[in-house]
Amino acid sequence: MFCTSMIDVENELDIPSYLIFTSGVGFLGFLLYLSVWHDQFEREFNRSDSDLNIAANASRNLKSLTYFCICQEGYDSFRNHGIMFKETKGILLENLLR
Structure with missing residues (x-):
């Protein structure tokens, strides 16, 4: 999940x-x-923004997000990972229900 810099190399x-x-x-x-x-x-x-309406989360209250999600460095980091995730051919999810 944190090796998104390799996605550009693989695409190249x-x-x-x-x-x-x-x-x-x-x-x-x-x-x-x-x-x-x-x-x-x-x-x-x-x-101070209203609730987020994210399909995967139904609705998310911004007050429940950690500071790292809201501070500029954390926000930029998470956003950049999300952008790179969209550059992949697919996303494999682990089944957490065993």
Whole structure:
């Protein structure tokens, strides 16, 4: 999940890249949503914004997000990962229900 810099290399070499995502699908939905949010509003979100409407999470209260998701460095990091995830050929999810 954190080796997104290799996605560009694989695409350049015409090697299909896949992401193995071992966190929950709700967090994946959140990461993929960040680029949509940023493109739509041209800014990061903050705690004073209303609830997020993310399909993977149904609805998420911004007050429940950790500071790392909202501070500029954390927001940029999560957003960049989400953007790169969209460059892969597919995302493999771990089945957490065993």
